[in-house]
Amino acid sequence: MEKYEKLEKVGEGTYGKVYKAQDKATGQLVALKKTRLEMDEEGIPPTALREISLLQMLSRSIYVVRLLDVEHVDKNGKPLLYLVFEYLDTDLKKFVDSHRKGPNPRPLPPSVIQSFLYQLCKGVAHCHSHGVLHRDLKPQNLLVDKEKGILKIADLGLGRTFTIPLKSYTHEIVTLWYRAPEVLLGTTHYSTGVDMWSVGCIFAEMVRRQALFPGDSELQQLLHIFRLLGTPTEEQWPGVSSLRDWHEYPQWKPQILARAVPTLEPEGVDLLLKMLQYNPANRISAKAAMEHPYFDGLDKSQF
Amino acid sequence: MASSLLFDLENPLTSADEEQHPFSDSIAALFAAESDHMSPIAGGHLDLSARRDAVSLILQAQFSCNLDPSVAYLAINYVDRFLSKRQIPSDKPWVVRLLSISCLSIASKMKKTDLFLTDFQREEGFIFDAKTIRRMELLVLGALDWRMRSITPFSFLPFFLSFFSPAQPPLLHALKARASRILFKAQNEIKMLEFKPSVIAAAALLSAAHELFPIQFASFRSAMSSCEFVNKEKLGECCNAVGDVAMDGCDSTFEMVSSSNTPVTVLGRHCSSSESERTVGSSSDDHDLKKRRISELRGALRLS
Numbered sequence: 001m002e003k004y005e006k007l008e009k010v011g012e013g014t015y016g017k018v019y020k021a022q023d024k025a026t027g028q029l030v031a032l033k034k035t036r037l038e039m040d041e042e043g044i045p046p047t048a049l050r051e052i053s054l055l056q057m058l059s060r061s062i063y064v065v066r067l068l069d070v071e072h073v074d075k076n077g078k079p080l081l082y083l084v085f086e087y088l089d090t091d092l093k094k095f096v097d098s099h100r101k102g103p104n105p106r107p108l109p110p111s112v113i114q115s116f117l118y119q120l121c122k123g124v125a126h127c128h129s130h131g132v133l134h135r136d137l138k139p140q141n142l143l144v145d146k147e148k149g150i151l152k153i154a155d156l157g158l159g160r161t162f163t164i165p166l167k168s169y170t171h172e173i174v175t176l177w178y179r180a181p182e183v184l185l186g187t188t189h190y191s192t193g194v195d196m197w198s199v200g201c202i203f204a205e206m207v208r209r210q211a212l213f214p215g216d217s218e219l220q221q222l223l224h225i226f227r228l229l230g231t232p233t234e235e236q237w238p239g240v241s242s243l244r245d246w247h248e249y250p251q252w253k254p255q256i257l258a259r260a261v262p263t264l265e266p267e268g269v270d271l272l273l274k275m276l277q278y279n280p281a282n283r284i285s286a287k288a289a290m291e292h293p294y295f296d297g298l299d300k301s302q303f
Numbered sequence: 304m305a306s307s308l309l310f311d312l313e314n315p316l317t318s319a320d321e322e323q324h325p326f327s328d329s330i331a332a333l334f335a336a337e338s339d340h341m342s343p344i345a346g347g348h349l350d351l352s353a354r355r356d357a358v359s360l361i362l363q364a365q366f367s368c369n370l371d372p373s374v375a376y377l378a379i380n381y382v383d384r385f386l387s388k389r390q391i392p393s394d395k396p397w398v399v400r401l402l403s404i405s406c407l408s409i410a411s412k413m414k415k416t417d418l419f420l421t422d423f424q425r426e427e428g429f430i431f432d433a434k435t436i437r438r439m440e441l442l443v444l445g446a447l448d449w450r451m452r453s454i455t456p457f458s459f460l461p462f463f464l465s466f467f468s469p470a471q472p473p474l475l476h477a478l479k480a481r482a483s484r485i486l487f488k489a490q491n492e493i494k495m496l497e498f499k500p501s502v503i504a505a506a507a508l509l510s511a512a513h514e515l516f517p518i519q520f521a522s523f524r525s526a527m528s529s530c531e532f533v534n535k536e537k538l539g540e541c542c543n544a545v546g547d548v549a550m551d552g553c554d555s556t557f558e559m560v561s562s563s564n565t566p567v568t569v570l571g572r573h574c575s576s577s578e579s580e581r582t583v584g585s586s587s588d589d590h591d592l593k594k595r596r597i598s599e600l601r602g603a604l605r606l607s
């Protein structure tokens with residue numbers, strides 16, 4: 001760790017603080033992230049080994065934040081592992097916030113939304129082609145290089161082998177806003193659709209500059225979704241009423257989605273609708289999304 | 304992540320269930336990434352004697368600790384990649400032992416098998432303490448950039464098997480089993496390090512098919528060589544090399560099946576160590592027959 005000089009704290013993660021730091025030898029800016037992975041007598045723990053090697057494999061894509069190095073430090077005789085990532089100047093949450101509040105509120109340019117969404121789909125397609133689900137896609141986990149207009153997926157793989165923790169180490173509640181309905185309803189079978197639901201929510205949020213479904217409990221989260229998209233039915237989504245946490249809910253009729261994203265062009269609304277399908281099997285895949293007409297005007301060769 | 308990220312040689316990219324992950328995407332990703340997992344000898348400074356010592360120690364450990372062959376296979380893969388990047392001081396032969404033990408330790412963690420090397424080390428007359436092994440593990444991980452989900456020839460077997468017809472499970476199973484044995488053997492050959500994992504996989508399957516299913520062989524070969532990811536020329540070269548390995552040793556399946564299309568060949572029952580050319584030919588007759596058989600196999604594997 002002597003290789004890096006800590007500059008400032010840039011974020012709070014589930015397992016600890018994330019620091020901006022500088023490689024003393026090269027001057028390169030990096031992000032240092034503490035992990036919950038501890039070294040023990042047996043050397044590197046198997047879970048850490050498997051998770052980090054997975055992360056390393058995925059960070060071949062430029063739409064995934066690159067893992068540069070793994071460092072270990074002795075903390076009271078307990079070696080801790082730090083991950084060293086390439087540094088990006090902001091995340092999508094801060095980026096969207098800066099367009100909503102502050103000195104100069106303005107919508108995100110449609111071309112930026114289109115480009116970010118395309119890069120997001122590309123990164124997600126990459127993960128899915130490697131058999132990896134992110135399961136916690138949200139604006140805070142998408143890093144942005146404002147100058148270059150690049151978006152990258154962060155926070156992949158670590159610690160999610162089984163479940164996403166409900167509370168972070170600071171006891172902050174982990175956000176539910178981007179969580180797919182099947183997850184909220186207690187499905188045991190996760191599929192790539194869980195990530196595509198989140199992508200849809202993030203897409204809408206870039207357009208609206210505020211969250212599409214800002215629930216503060218699992219029930220509230222479901223009700224937010226049902227109020228906009230209608231309460232799901234067995235016809236629409238076979239098996240929904242047998243999911244573990246299904247109850248009888250008020251019967252809402254679907255609203256017109258375009259009203260929730262009034263500034264979005266019709267092709268965009270069509271794509272959003274395909275991402276927000278109730279039945280995970282009908283939800284558009286990341287790869288198919290990249291071919292959607294919404295991206296027709298985009299110069300894809302740059303990606 | 305749906306499961307525990309257990310590493311499987313045949314499936315380095317994922318351990319989640321197949322249905323969610325379209326084959327075609329994953330396979331393209333595999334081909335794109337395989338070069339990162341090679342240990343080139345040309346231009347590199349792979350220390351051949353260190354390699355030989357490490358391989359024999361690892362195989363010894365596999366034998367005496369009754370390890371799954373895939374753990375040893377993975378460990379040797381790490382050794383190769385490490386040696387192609389770092390030099391081992393020649394005045395410190397114990398470093399090779401430490402490297403071998405550490406690579407075994409990492410491989411067993413990736414495969415989630417328990418490994419108790421203390422007894423083995425004692426038998427071999429050395430013992431490293433936990434802290435030393437831990438430090439070496441980190442050195443290996445760093446040198447390999449933590450890319451421990453090695454892409455090996457095994458990763459490509461399922462894909463290339465899909466070119467075989469008829470696609471009957473018992474046939475595919477036999478083919479894969481034979482090809483796997485060839486791959487385990489081929490790993491000992493230094494010259495195999497020149498080839499991409501995918502090419503070695505294809506060559507091993509062709510060689511296995513030639514032995515087991517001579518009738519289907521030609522169509523298998525042409526289906527495989529029409530695959531967009533395969534460089535025919537390299538495959539031809541690799542088939543030669545694999546041919547040597549496959550022929551080298553006592554294999555009863557070979558004798559049985561080969562009688563169908565050639566005059567009965569009785570191969571010497573010796574298992575030479577497959578280090579280089581066969582030197583242990585039992586009788587000159589045997590030797591000639593064997594030579595003829597090899598050149599035949601080479602001819603058959605030559606790609607049009």
Ligand SMILES: Nc1ncnc2c1ncn2[C@@H]1O[C@H](COP(=O)(O)OP(=O)(O)OP(=O)(O)O)[C@@H](O)[C@H]1O
Binds near residue numbers: 031090
């Ligand atoms: N490479 C980076 N460059 C710049 N900032 C970063 C980088 N990585 C993380 N951050 C900042 O730190 C925050 C937390 O990081 P990250 O999401 O990776 O941590 P986490 O512990 O997994 O948190 P959680 O699981 O709650 O999402 C990010 O939202 C971002 O603002």
Ligand SMILES: [Mg+2]
Binds near residue numbers: 013014140155
């Ligand atoms: Mg995060």
